[in-house]
Amino acid sequence: MTRVVTGFMEQHPADSHLYETYVAAGGYDAARMALSKTRDELVEIVKESGLIGRGGALFSTGMKWSFLAPARPAYLVVNGDESEPGTFKDRQLLERDPHQLIEGVIIAAVANEVHEAFIYIRGEYPKPARRVQQAVEDAYRHGLLGKGIMGSGYDLDVTVHLGAGAYICGEETALLNSLEGKRGEPRLKPPYFPAAKGLYMLPTIVNNVETIANLPHIIDKGADWYRSISQSADTGTFLASVSGHVKKPGNYEIVHGITWRELIFDIAGGIRDDNQLKAWIPGGASAPWFVPELHLDDPITKDDCAAAGSMLGSGAVIVMDHTTNVVAAAERLVRFFAEESCGQCTPCREGTTWLDMILQRMLSGAGRSVDLELLHDVSDGISVGLAWPPKQTTICPLGPSAVSAVKSLLEHFREEAEAHVAAARQVPVSIGEGAA
Amino acid sequence: MSWSAETLDRATALISKYPDKRSAIMPLLYLAMKEDGYLTDEGMVRVAELTGVTPAQVQAVATFYVMYKREPQGRYLISVCTSISCFLMGADEVLEAIEQAAGVPAGESDGELAVEHAECIGACGGAPACLVNYELIEGITPEQGVELVAWLRNGNPDMINTDELQTLFGGRTSFDWAIREDNGAIGPYPAFPPLGTAADNGSALEPGRAS
Amino acid sequence: MSERVKITVDGTTHEVDGGELLIKAAEDNGTYIPRFCWHPRMNPVGMCRMCLVEVEGPRGTMLVPACTTPVNDGMVVHTESPVAKKAQEDVLEFLLINHPLDCPVCDKGGECPLQDQTMSHGPGESRFVEEKRHFEKPIPISDLVLLDRERCILCARCTRFSDEISGDPLIEFQERGNNTQVLTFPDEPFASYFSGNTVQICPVGALTATAYRFRARPWDLRAVGSTCMHCTVGESITVQSSQNEILRFLGVDNDATNHGWLSDKCRFGFEYINSAERLETPQIRGESGALVPATWAEALQAVAAGIGGVIERDGGGAVAALGGARGTNEEAYALAKFMRVAIGSNHLDAQMDDGLDPQFLAALAGRGTIDDLERAKTILVWGPDLKEELGTLYLRVRRAAQELGATLIVVHPRATGLDDRASHKFTYKPGTGPDVLRRLVAGVEQYAPARAALNEGPVVAIVGRTGYSEDPRLAEAVAAFVRDLPDASVLPVVRRGNTYGALDMGVAPSLLPGRVRVGSDAFDEWSAPDEMGKDAAGILNGLLEGTVKAVFLVGADPVADVPGGNAADALDAAEFVVSIDTFINESNRHADVVFPALAATEKEGTVTNLEGRVQKVNRVVPGPGQAREDWSILDDVATVLERPIHLASAEAIMKEIAAVAPAYRGITWDLVTWDNPDGVVVPIEGSTPLEYVPVDAGLESREVPLALHTARTMYDDGVLMRHGLSLHTLAPGAAAYMTRADATGLGVAEGSTVSVNDHELPVVFDDTLAPGTLYVPFNQPGSPNVGDHLGVRLKVMG
Numbered sequence A: 001m002t003r004v005v006t007g008f009m010e011q012h013p014a015d016s017h018l019y020e021t022y023v024a025a026g027g028y029d030a031a032r033m034a035l036s037k038t039r040d041e042l043v044e045i046v047k048e049s050g051l052i053g054r055g056g057a058l059f060s061t062g063m064k065w066s067f068l069a070p071a072r073p074a075y076l077v078v079n080g081d082e083s084e085p086g087t088f089k090d091r092q093l094l095e096r097d098p099h100q101l102i103e104g105v106i107i108a109a110v111a112n113e114v115h116e117a118f119i120y121i122r123g124e125y126p127k128p129a130r131r132v133q134q135a136v137e138d139a140y141r142h143g144l145l146g147k148g149i150m151g152s153g154y155d156l157d158v159t160v161h162l163g164a165g166a167y168i169c170g171e172e173t174a175l176l177n178s179l180e181g182k183r184g185e186p187r188l189k190p191p192y193f194p195a196a197k198g199l200y201m202l203p204t205i206v207n208n209v210e211t212i213a214n215l216p217h218i219i220d221k222g223a224d225w226y227r228s229i230s231q232s233a234d235t236g237t238f239l240a241s242v243s244g245h246v247k248k249p250g251n252y253e254i255v256h257g258i259t260w261r262e263l264i265f266d267i268a269g270g271i272r273d274d275n276q277l278k279a280w281i282p283g284g285a286s287a288p289w290f291v292p293e294l295h296l297d298d299p300i301t302k303d304d305c306a307a308a309g310s311m312l313g314s315g316a317v318i319v320m321d322h323t324t325n326v327v328a329a330a331e332r333l334v335r336f337f338a339e340e341s342c343g344q345c346t347p348c349r350e351g352t353t354w355l356d357m358i359l360q361r362m363l364s365g366a367g368r369s370v371d372l373e374l375l376h377d378v379s380d381g382i383s384v385g386l387a388w389p390p391k392q393t394t395i396c397p398l399g400p401s402a403v404s405a406v407k408s409l410l411e412h413f414r415e416e417a418e419a420h421v422a423a424a425r426q427v428p429v430s431i432g433e434g435a436a
Numbered sequence B: 001m002s003w004s005a006e007t008l009d010r011a012t013a014l015i016s017k018y019p020d021k022r023s024a025i026m027p028l029l030y031l032a033m034k035e036d037g038y039l040t041d042e043g044m045v046r047v048a049e050l051t052g053v054t055p056a057q058v059q060a061v062a063t064f065y066v067m068y069k070r071e072p073q074g075r076y077l078i079s080v081c082t083s084i085s086c087f088l089m090g091a092d093e094v095l096e097a098i099e100q101a102a103g104v105p106a107g108e109s110d111g112e113l114a115v116e117h118a119e120c121i122g123a124c125g126g127a128p129a130c131l132v133n134y135e136l137i138e139g140i141t142p143e144q145g146v147e148l149v150a151w152l153r154n155g156n157p158d159m160i161n162t163d164e165l166q167t168l169f170g171g172r173t174s175f176d177w178a179i180r181e182d183n184g185a186i187g188p189y190p191a192f193p194p195l196g197t198a199a200d201n202g203s204a205l206e207p208g209r210a211s
Numbered sequence C: 001m002s003e004r005v006k007i008t009v010d011g012t013t014h015e016v017d018g019g020e021l022l023i024k025a026a027e028d029n030g031t032y033i034p035r036f037c038w039h040p041r042m043n044p045v046g047m048c049r050m051c052l053v054e055v056e057g058p059r060g061t062m063l064v065p066a067c068t069t070p071v072n073d074g075m076v077v078h079t080e081s082p083v084a085k086k087a088q089e090d091v092l093e094f095l096l097i098n099h100p101l102d103c104p105v106c107d108k109g110g111e112c113p114l115q116d117q118t119m120s121h122g123p124g125e126s127r128f129v130e131e132k133r134h135f136e137k138p139i140p141i142s143d144l145v146l147l148d149r150e151r152c153i154l155c156a157r158c159t160r161f162s163d164e165i166s167g168d169p170l171i172e173f174q175e176r177g178n179n180t181q182v183l184t185f186p187d188e189p190f191a192s193y194f195s196g197n198t199v200q201i202c203p204v205g206a207l208t209a210t211a212y213r214f215r216a217r218p219w220d221l222r223a224v225g226s227t228c229m230h231c232t233v234g235e236s237i238t239v240q241s242s243q244n245e246i247l248r249f250l251g252v253d254n255d256a257t258n259h260g261w262l263s264d265k266c267r268f269g270f271e272y273i274n275s276a277e278r279l280e281t282p283q284i285r286g287e288s289g290a291l292v293p294a295t296w297a298e299a300l301q302a303v304a305a306g307i308g309g310v311i312e313r314d315g316g317g318a319v320a321a322l323g324g325a326r327g328t329n330e331e332a333y334a335l336a337k338f339m340r341v342a343i344g345s346n347h348l349d350a351q352m353d354d355g356l357d358p359q360f361l362a363a364l365a366g367r368g369t370i371d372d373l374e375r376a377k378t379i380l381v382w383g384p385d386l387k388e389e390l391g392t393l394y395l396r397v398r399r400a401a402q403e404l405g406a407t408l409i410v411v412h413p414r415a416t417g418l419d420d421r422a423s424h425k426f427t428y429k430p431g432t433g434p435d436v437l438r439r440l441v442a443g444v445e446q447y448a449p450a451r452a453a454l455n456e457g458p459v460v461a462i463v464g465r466t467g468y469s470e471d472p473r474l475a476e477a478v479a480a481f482v483r484d485l486p487d488a489s490v491l492p493v494v495r496r497g498n499t500y501g502a503l504d505m506g507v508a509p510s511l512l513p514g515r516v517r518v519g520s521d522a523f524d525e526w527s528a529p530d531e532m533g534k535d536a537a538g539i540l541n542g543l544l545e546g547t548v549k550a551v552f553l554v555g556a557d558p559v560a561d562v563p564g565g566n567a568a569d570a571l572d573a574a575e576f577v578v579s580i581d582t583f584i585n586e587s588n589r590h591a592d593v594v595f596p597a598l599a600a601t602e603k604e605g606t607v608t609n610l611e612g613r614v615q616k617v618n619r620v621v622p623g624p625g626q627a628r629e630d631w632s633i634l635d636d637v638a639t640v641l642e643r644p645i646h647l648a649s650a651e652a653i654m655k656e657i658a659a660v661a662p663a664y665r666g667i668t669w670d671l672v673t674w675d676n677p678d679g680v681v682v683p684i685e686g687s688t689p690l691e692y693v694p695v696d697a698g699l700e701s702r703e704v705p706l707a708l709h710t711a712r713t714m715y716d717d718g719v720l721m722r723h724g725l726s727l728h729t730l731a732p733g734a735a736a737y738m739t740r741a742d743a744t745g746l747g748v749a750e751g752s753t754v755s756v757n758d759h760e761l762p763v764v765f766d767d768t769l770a771p772g773t774l775y776v777p778f779n780q781p782g783s784p785n786v787g788d789h790l791g792v793r794l795k796v797m798g
Ligand SMILES: Cc1cc2nc3c(=O)[nH]c(=O)nc-3n(C[C@H](O)[C@H](O)[C@H](O)COP(=O)(O)O)c2cc1C
Pocket: A052, A053, A054, A055, A056, A057, A058, A059, A061, A064, A079, A080, A081, A082, A083, A084, A167, A168, A169, A170, A171, A172, A173, A206, A207, A208, A209, A211, A212, A396, A397, A398
């Protein structure tokens, strides 16, 4: 099976992180090639390659680059905040192959006429951050970064910036606020699209770690090669982080278009203890769940996931077997978003917490028959009609993401949820606390 | 409680890495934590002075991020992930075992050791997982959690290193870690040389912005 | 101006400005979209989500926040569609789940947007049965403001105001998500001169003012629109009273002056009006030598005897008047007429301390308006620290520099409130101003970039005295330079009350009503002396020399207000002193007769601000005891002196002014009440007879070893401050500020005592001062008057 971003680390398990190893294997040649090309040429190649962002939004990288406003200075920001529950792919790329990332950064910088880049790595990733920092220092030492890189006239500075524990900083505009030394609150889009008004209100490209890691290979082997890897509309490969109740959890670099059955049962070794597969989350905690009856043989592509009412997102696949208490699972997912809400938007700040309170009450045995309906209505106030993609009442998609679990619970496991409130000891709950 | 000359130099160097000094607030807050062991009001005032904003503005930033601790944590902070993948693999039991063994309920510290629950730490493939001073252990069991606490209490290690932890208390990993490294944490904050927060801070500061 | 576009709101089509925010465009056309976080004077944040409406788009209708969505041509909006309504109801339900609903004990109850919108758009009763969020109930975040975080709906209006508008971000969001709360930093209170605005714009009862807390319920309040008389900006206000007691000043939004904002001094400064120490009856000096209450007849007779005697013996020229800047234009006119017609003297001066030429202030050719700042490309502030002396003008300059991107140049002897927004700041030692000006004009050295910026019009220059030790002619020289720049306008500034109105009415030794120079025949109503009279300093010296024998103090407290420092002796030397005032103060306690005067909000009339804008002030409460308006007191005095001035009513006086005072032709109360609620800049008909062109007197710099800088602070020991409960504790206090270096040179430590011109003061280090400068804040509680001489006599005490 074709390996793009994990190939090198596979071949050099012992020292894939070292500058020497990377260069010996032809590393930074693609960056050199990029320096000899124009912005338009590079943007065109990346467009051609069909590369789509791996941070979750799955937007064409070439397109995004072409939207970059002309004003300069402009900035490049690598999004290494990887905090979407279920996702751990960027961590492996940062830790095992940091030079691949830096080479990608050089290419993206040159392609966008950017001379200053920031690599934002979540604070809980000190080891990956240390590896990248070491690689950055080596790159400076060998003239791959700094003034006149690789003997060209091109200056490029790269700074590694450590986050400090806030999922929302993965959202690109929140990340930019964070990088500006502010609270990680998402900005309004419009008008603050990074490509137009990004870091310090200047044009900024934000790309995910995996997205950037693909660039050296695309420049090196060409757009056609990249397209040819997959039969589906989604080109190239992607890193699937498989976790939960499978025999062999892990990161798997796979080609778009294989089925969920293949991924979960063949590649990830099937369900632990040969239990029944109950449900899985296809694209990170934000995504509505899939269930075997409906989705097991769907091909894994952006469009197929969307058509089925969910998303491929960050490629995080979270598998639940039949022993799973789905109400508890839903509560755990909702709690995450409630705790990670930045707090700007009323529906997200109040609604996600309310949802979690209701679910916790249900779990504690104090559920009421009206609670399922209430769950639905509160969700509706955050994400109209519980639709996917969401009709959000909020600034960013975090709030609506909390609704995905509730929606999935009510849609696929209503009986189980009802059983939960029915079975509940009817503990009287003080009405009136909040009565208006 | 003013900062050492060495720390101030580091602060200046960090500030110089950004086009706007306000951007240095986050790294400087880590610096402040290293100085005092946790984030004190004095530390925030310092950061405010160095970045040209008000202490209230610094506090607004500091309180937004969970890794800036405004209460003393002690020497070791154990953060057990309880998000979905770890939850599915029994994280709650691991947390409970660690709370019991440490005699410290989540969210508190006994002055030496602090325990907390954490949201997803990006170790879902090696669930359940936890961090000690932000150094990772994957595939930890409740039993190993108990041993970890004992090891910290009795051994009082000066440095916490993820590869050592993993060999002693870890199990299945998210991916093949392959390469060991020996740098590590010296307190309840991430070990990152440019911040001077690691056991070995190397050359770290250089090179910087070609401004 | 942006082009017009068509939008359809709930079925009706309107033409609006392209790019305007939907929430505003809809409101201007009669559709009110509910909102909490949006405020027309601040950048939108789209946080509360209350303003969600449906907009038709290519991919079906979309829910968008009206407060962050600019209109575009053909936009079709539904604010009442089921989806929009549902979204709004949901937001309200969300906001209420953690709201304490303690409306019955909340100051905001009855005027609370949350309460109102719950009535109009809210769901029935809450389905929230969980535990509410709890916070410690109201905590004081400053001497003036209390914060109740349980009521807060996190609209970020207060935090944005203090960051974007007033530039002192001392309250901020803390924590995140469901724990988000507004808070100050420990031991760092919300000590902002403008904190009261956050109370006014808070959409719930989270921020309340200690001064108003529990004082009244909105439905008991009587509200009257008026103009603030504290400073020369002339902010539009609403004055609220209950049972004839003033309870609250609120800012009223207008483009011309204050954008709705007030400084805390304006907002809370009214408390003196309700003071129990207000004068309620006339007082005369009894046998005991002390002032005793008297009837009006007795008091008037005493004046007739005293003043009449002086006039008979020494002529009208031996009688002078100080003051007139605290009253209305009508009262100032009465004083001017009284002095000219009844007394026959030009010795009168409304300017107590600023020392600037009245012609420069009242009749400067090429004077600008405050709103010019909205269009300014470059702004020069060489004068008082606006944050201390003209708070709302400071906010306008700040906005121009911060939000509108104007280049700001500040020249001052120490740090000012605008420095953080200034592109160029020049700090100089008092006395060396002429040199600084010369170098700025030449554009040499560090002045080159600033000089270049001054060629970038439109330029607005705000010019005045930086402090009392500064030669007043410097400000005029600066103005003279600016006038020669392409596309420049000048605002000459002084701070006290209705100074500009008083000067326009002729309360100045060199001016007659309507901006006419004494001696000119542009005004020939009165047979006034043709030669210029004495100014404030001249009058006080005259009293000491005996050339002036008697003086009228009309709302004047020269002992406190004249920096020179000889006022007390001068008043002692006076043969006869008459005072018209609201309180007994340092100056009138030695008067022979004191008449009780009405204060602001107790009388009707007009005032004129620093732009020359005439605005209406209104009567809200009756005033204490037998207190009367200045004009009617002066009319009675004139009558007993048998030189009647025939004044019948304030409104009649305005008619007389409009008839005789050239610059005020056509001004009527109706004009500035109904047709132009923001007032009008005079002249509106014809021109002013006097177009004063400032002159550069070619001053030379003066070097002294240690130069004095003494200037006003927002809070001081002014008599009106002293009688206001909320503010009198906020004055910085008496001290001698000097740089660390100078102090070390003199061998004094911080906190130690030095003697400044024989007055002992504690030393405070201030490295924002120019080297060799000693700063003493003017008129602080317990502070001596150190005078206004440039050179300082400094002794280091043991
Ligand atoms: C709530 C939220 C969290 C996100 N977290 C991440 C993240 O952790 N890492 C990431 O690369 N992108 C994340 N994204 C997507 C980013 O906003 C952005 O689209 C992405 O970094 C763009 O890079 P790409 O085009 O290469 O995918 C998040 C988005 C949202 C709304």
